[in-house]
Amino acid sequence: MINALLNKIQHLGAATICSFRRLGRASIFLLEVMLSCVSMLTRPALLVKQLYSVGVQTLIIIVVAGLFVGMVMALQSYYALVDFGAEDSVGVMVALSLLRELGPVVTALLFAGRAGSALTAEIGLMKATEQLSGMEMMAVNPMQRIVAPRFLAGFIAMPLLATIFSAVGIIGAYLVAVQMLGLDSGSFWSQPQNKVDLYLDLYNGIIKSLVFGFVATWIAVFEGYDCIPTSEGLGQATTRTVVHSSLAILFLDFILTALMFAK
Amino acid sequence: MTSRKIEILVGLFVAAAIAAFFMLAMSVSNMSSYTGGESYQLTARFDNVGGLKVRSAVAAGGVTIGRVSDIQYNSETYEAIVSMNIESKYNKFPIDTAASILTSGLLGEQFVGFEPGAEEEYLKQGDEIDLTQSALVLEQIIGQFLYSKADEE
Numbered sequence: 001m002i003n004a005l006l007n008k009i010q011h012l013g014a015a016t017i018c019s020f021r022r023l024g025r026a027s028i029f030l031l032e033v034m035l036s037c038v039s040m041l042t043r044p045a046l047l048v049k050q051l052y053s054v055g056v057q058t059l060i061i062i063v064v065a066g067l068f069v070g071m072v073m074a075l076q077s078y079y080a081l082v083d084f085g086a087e088d089s090v091g092v093m094v095a096l097s098l099l100r101e102l103g104p105v106v107t108a109l110l111f112a113g114r115a116g117s118a119l120t121a122e123i124g125l126m127k128a129t130e131q132l133s134g135m136e137m138m139a140v141n142p143m144q145r146i147v148a149p150r151f152l153a154g155f156i157a158m159p160l161l162a163t164i165f166s167a168v169g170i171i172g173a174y175l176v177a178v179q180m181l182g183l184d185s186g187s188f189w190s191q192p193q194n195k196v197d198l199y200l201d202l203y204n205g206i207i208k209s210l211v212f213g214f215v216a217t218w219i220a221v222f223e224g225y226d227c228i229p230t231s232e233g234l235g236q237a238t239t240r241t242v243v244h245s246s247l248a249i250l251f252l253d254f255i256l257t258a259l260m261f262a263k
Numbered sequence: 264m265t266s267r268k269i270e271i272l273v274g275l276f277v278a279a280a281i282a283a284f285f286m287l288a289m290s291v292s293n294m295s296s297y298t299g300g301e302s303y304q305l306t307a308r309f310d311n312v313g314g315l316k317v318r319s320a321v322a323a324g325g326v327t328i329g330r331v332s333d334i335q336y337n338s339e340t341y342e343a344i345v346s347m348n349i350e351s352k353y354n355k356f357p358i359d360t361a362a363s364i365l366t367s368g369l370l371g372e373q374f375v376g377f378e379p380g381a382e383e384e385y386l387k388q389g390d391e392i393d394l395t396q397s398a399l400v401l402e403q404i405i406g407q408f409l410y411s412k413a414d415e416e
Contacts, residue, residue: 045266048266052272059276099287159280160280164279166283166287167282170287170291
């Protein structure tokens, strides 16, 4: 009886120590990656290649998602606002929610699913097939050669993707609100111009997406680098990437919103 | 895929993002109203500014001519001091111009409205507007209305 209880407590303790160990490893890993990023200055070609696979290949899903999110937002806010005769505010409502919240958050979630999981799987497979050790044998630093360009590319690509998402979303909202529902195009564009602030809304949205890009890519490359080098471990690592980065994004979004917009 | 093709696609991607940013900045946000041009500052004292905020509009005849740059409370005169930046091209307001705090629509945002006077001399940088009218506070008006109703009966 007491032994069984002790076993449970031991498991709990082991799990806690294990997760703190991982956190510590992840932090040391982050420091190493950031130091290795300096070497990217001399090898920009590696970065461009990763920007292609992390950024350009994610672009399609971002554009399509942005278009439909904007369209749905316009439709829903129209139905809610038309009862108050305030349907002219659809533009400002869609613009504010896209720039402040949906743009950075939805982009980051899609980014974690599309690019983050691919990064984990790629690095994890390199580890499982001992390509990383092979590089070390050839005196090539895998941090500089493999991890740093991917990390930097994710960090750069996220704000670009989020900006495109918001812009496309507003175009989608314009299509629905003005072309389909027949709202006045003048007030659709002029109301946001009065209400949306360049610094408070646009820049803060970009700061958010930078933070999300940093965290999502960090989790993705760390999970890949730290995975158990078996097919099962690789699968678990990929799943963890998506789950952990999604949770981290949503949690950080709350913190950032509270810091930025609370008055 | 050749590295040239990859580089072109990445270039297009970055260009698209920059274009999206400019679209957001110019046509959605208020960047176009951050006048890089010249402006001059006027101040006005109000008993009550209501819901006026920094960056609220200053309008004359319904046209935005400037923005509120600062709102302070003077604890000696018990008044709110509102500083406004007015675009330099609107520099012909007579010194007896009146400033009042108005509301756009029934529940809309508050802004400072200018009512030009008739003097020959014009307001210039740093001047203070003497004729002011405070914001209408809806609760006070309702309160007064109820009191007057009660008196009648």
